[in-house]
Amino acid sequence: MNADARQAELRQQLHTLGFDEVRFARVAGAAPGAEALRAWLAGGLHADMAWMERTAEKRVQPGLVLPGAQSVILLGVNYWRDEPRKGKDPSRPVWARYALHDDYHDTMKAGLVAAGKAIEKIFGVGHADYRYYVDTGPVLERGWAARAGLGFIGKNTMLISRRFGNWLLLASILTKWEFTPDAPLTKKSERRKAENEKDVGLLCGKCTRCMDECPTGALPRPGVLDARRCISYQTIENRGIIPREFRPGIGTRIYGCDICLDVCPWNRFARTARSVLLVARGEIAELPLRELLELTPARFAEVFRGTAIKRVKLAGLLRNACVVAGNSGDPGLLEPLARLAGHASPIVRAHAVWAVFRLTDSAEKILAAARAAETEAVVIEEYAWNIQHSTFNAQRPSPIPNTNDQIPTTNP
Numbered sequence: 001m002n003a004d005a006r007q008a009e010l011r012q013q014l015h016t017l018g019f020d021e022v023r024f025a026r027v028a029g030a031a032p033g034a035e036a037l038r039a040w041l042a043g044g045l046h047a048d049m050a051w052m053e054r055t056a057e058k059r060v061q062p063g064l065v066l067p068g069a070q071s072v073i074l075l076g077v078n079y080w081r082d083e084p085r086k087g088k089d090p091s092r093p094v095w096a097r098y099a100l101h102d103d104y105h106d107t108m109k110a111g112l113v114a115a116g117k118a119i120e121k122i123f124g125v126g127h128a129d130y131r132y133y134v135d136t137g138p139v140l141e142r143g144w145a146a147r148a149g150l151g152f153i154g155k156n157t158m159l160i161s162r163r164f165g166n167w168l169l170l171a172s173i174l175t176k177w178e179f180t181p182d183a184p185l186t187k188k189s190e191r192r193k194a195e196n197e198k199d200v201g202l203l204c205g206k207c208t209r210c211m212d213e214c215p216t217g218a219l220p221r222p223g224v225l226d227a228r229r230c231i232s233y234q235t236i237e238n239r240g241i242i243p244r245e246f247r248p249g250i251g252t253r254i255y256g257c258d259i260c261l262d263v264c265p266w267n268r269f270a271r272t273a274r275s276v277l278l279v280a281r282g283e284i285a286e287l288p289l290r291e292l293l294e295l296t297p298a299r300f301a302e303v304f305r306g307t308a309i310k311r312v313k314l315a316g317l318l319r320n321a322c323v324v325a326g327n328s329g330d331p332g333l334l335e336p337l338a339r340l341a342g343h344a345s346p347i348v349r350a351h352a353v354w355a356v357f358r359l360t361d362s363a364e365k366i367l368a369a370a371r372a373a374e375t376e377a378v379v380i381e382e383y384a385w386n387i388q389h390s391t392f393n394a395q396r397p398s399p400i401p402n403t404n405d406q407i408p409t410t411n412p
Contacts, residue, residue, distance in 0.1 A: 003180070004180060006123060007024070007179055007180060009122055010022075010118060010119065010122050010123075013115075013118045013122075014075065014115050014118065017111045017114050017115060017118075017276070017277070018077065018111050018274065018276030018277035019075040019076065019077060019111060019115075019171075019277070020076055020077055020078045020163075020164065020168070020273075020274065021074070021075065021076030021150050021161070021163070021164075021168065022073065022074075022075055023073075023074045023145065023148035023149055023150045023182045024071055024072070024073055024074070024148055024179040024180065024181050024182050025071065025072045025074060025144050025145075025147045025148040025181050026070065026071055026072075026178065026179070026181040027062050027063070027069050027070055027071060027072060027174075030060050030061065031059060031060050031061070031062060031139075031140045031143055031144065032140065032143035032144060032146060032147045033140040033143030033153075034059075034060040034140070034143075036223070036224075037056060037059060037060065037140065038056070038060075040224070040225075041053055041056060044228075045224070045225065045226045045227055045228065046227050047227040047228045047237070047238070048237075048238070049227065049233075049237060055138040058138035059138045059140050060140075062139070062174055064138075065131060065137065065138055065139065065174055066130070066131045066174040066175075066176065068176045069174045069175065069176060070176055070177060070178040070179075071174075071175050071178055071179040071181070072139070072144045072148070072172055072173070072174055072175070073115075073172065073173040073175060073179070074141065074144055074145045074148045074150050074170065074171075074172055075111075075112075075115070075170065075171040075172065075173070076145070076150055076151075076159075076161065076164070076168035076169065076171075077104070077108060077111075077168065077169045077171070077273075077277050077278065078164045078167055078168055078271065078273045078274065079097060079098055079101065079104070079167050079168070079169055079273050079278055080097070080164065080165070080167035080267075080270040080271060080272060080273055081097070081100075081272060081273060081280065081282075082270075082272060090252075091252065091289065091328050091330060092252070092285075092286075092288065092289065093252055093253075093254035093255075093287070093289050093292060093321070093324050094251075094252045094253045094254065095253075095254060095255045095256065095284060095285055095309075096232065096253075096255060096256025096257060096258055097167070097258055098169065098256070098308070099255050099256055099284070099307065099308050099309050100280065100282055100284055100285055101278050101279055101280055101281055101307070101308075102278070102279040102281060102307060103306060103307055103308045103310075104134065104169050104277075104278060104308070105134045105135075105136060105308070106306070107277050107279055108134045108169065108171055108278075109134055111171075111276075111277045112134065112171055112173065115132065115173060116130060116132060116173070119173070119175065119177070123177055125175075125176070129175060129176040130173055130174060130175040130176065131173070131174045132171065132172065132173040132174075133171065134169075134170075134171045135169070135170055135171065137172075139172045141159075141170040141171075141172050142157075142158070142159045142170065144172060145159050146159065146184060146185075146199070147181075147184050148181065148182045148184070149182045149183050149184045149185055151168070151185070152184075152185050152202040152203055153199065153200045153201070153202075153223055154200070154201060154204055154210065154264065154266075155200065155201040155204050155207075155208060155210055155211060155219070155222035155223055156210035156211070156219060156260035156261065156264065157200075157219070157223055157224070157225045158260070158261060158264075160203070160204075160264065160266050161266075161269075162185070162203075162269060163269060163271075164269065164270060164271065165261075165264060165266045165267035165268070165269050166261035166262075166264050166266065166267060166270075167261070167267070167270055167273075185203065187202050187203060200222050200223030201222045201223060203266075204222075207264075207265060208222075209263040209264065209265070210259075210260035210261075210263055210264060211260075213259050213260065213263045214259060214260055215231070215249035215250075215251065215259070216229045216230065216231055216234075216246050216249040216250075217229055218230040218231070218233075218260075219260060229246065230257070231249065231250055231253055231256070231257035231259075232256045232257045234246055234250070235250065235253065235254065235255055235256060235257070235312075235316075235320050236255065236256055236311065236312055236316075239312075239316060239347075241347060241350060241351075241378060242319070242323060242351065244354065244385070247323050247326065247351075247354065248327060250323050250324070250327065251324075251327050252324050252327065252328070253324070254289075254292070254317070254320045254321060254324050255312070255317070255320060281307060284303070284304075284309070287303070289321060289325060289328065289330075289333065290332075290333060290336060292317065292318075292321040293318070293321050293322070293325060293333065293336035293337065293340065294336050295314060295317065295318065295321075297314055300317065304317075315343075315345040315347055315348050316347075318340060318343065318345070318348045319347050319348050319351045322337065322340060322348065322352045322354070322355045323351055323354075323355065325337055325355045325359070326351075326354055326356075326357075326358035326359065327358070328359075329359070330359070331359050331360055333355075333359065334356060334359055334360060334366065337352050337355050337356050337359070338352075338356060338366050338367065338370070341353055341356065341367050341370040342369075342370050342373070346376040346378055346379050347378075349370070349374070349376070349379045349382075350378055350379045350382040351382075353367060353370075353379065353382045353383055353386060354382055354386060354391075357386035357387075357390070357391050357392060358391050358392060359392070360392060361390075361392045363386070363392065364387065367383070371383050
């Protein structure tokens with residue numbers, strides 16, 4: 001077979017392995033998105049994710065990751081599952097869609113191992129001639145994916161596919177083999193190509209739904225995410241105190257957030273995932289908030305074993321559950337919250353205190369013993385702030401609705 005025929009054979013084999021999109025980009029100069037990455041880091045918009053700074057140059061220069069890199073293979077796995085929206089308990093915690101699976105980093109890795117073997121067999125190369133990652137390595141996957149025509153970078157900073165909407169998990173393979181590159185998407189009216197950061201929102205038109213709907217204002221400009229204000233960052237990457245100003249905006253979202261993805265009109269093209277490389281864990285979405293507030297270490301390990309949710313550990317999930325409880329308007333949750341005010345983790349205790357004050361005007365009485373025993377400054381400060389500002393609404397707000405019931409996924 002000639003080079004083009006071998007590339008076509010590889011594309012077909014990777015699709016058979018479970019990758020819904022297989023595209024190729026050529027390495028030439030700095031990675032697409034390099035300029036935007038540097039500006040984002042310089043502005044401190046990455047919050048405390050110092051690893052983004054440490055790996056910045058590798059992300060910009062693929063040759064620092066794989067010396068002699070000539071091409072990048074971009075792979076996308078569709079994870080969309082249509083879920084019934086009517087009749088769901090509006091107070092039930094909402095999870096990022098990707099989290100309702102076994103950890104995709106692990107399950108997709110199996111596909112990448114097989115992909116590597118296919119490359120070796122078809123092109124006669126060795127293991128040292130390629131390197132793969134499932135969005136954990138120093139690779140600007142979205143930029144490369146846009147250059148390869150897999151989609152375009154939306155105003156929500158996500159890669160948007162014309163075939164799958166916002167619902168692709170990305171993986172990449174750096175190779176020393178020079179593949180024929182695929183063409184980027186083009187906006188016909190302007191003959192522009194979605195191959196660099198200047199083409200953010202290429203096919204968004206005048207739509208700004210993602211920016212308008214973000215409850216914490218994490219998208220200040222098209223294609224720019226302020227991680228400090230992002231619900232996904234606060235509920236996953238932030239291992240400490242969630243700033244009080246963002247807690248009400250978190251609503252019922254207990255792990256991650258899909259709002260800026262959900263509202264995108266391009267999701268009208270979403271289709272149910274093949275799930276060759278994914279293992280659904282839909283039962284997690286049915287867990288009641290009270291059960292989450294009462295999790296023990298053993299139960300946490302049992303329920304979330306093998307999922308990405310385990311990353312936040314038990315204390316992180318209890319912290320998030322406290323915030324959701326504080327937004328629920330449900331005084332029936334005061335009992336487990338009061339117990340969590342005495343939890344071993346000061347992070348959990350602080351958020352439990354906030355939640356109790358949100359749900360009742362008797363918070364000082366309920367928490368009297370816990371407050372008297374408290375020695376951690378961060379929790380003492382939480383008591384002081386809540387006593388001073390009294391966030392309880394005497395009319396008790398209605399439980400915050402599940403925004404997934406309200407968000408359109410098609411054009412009006």
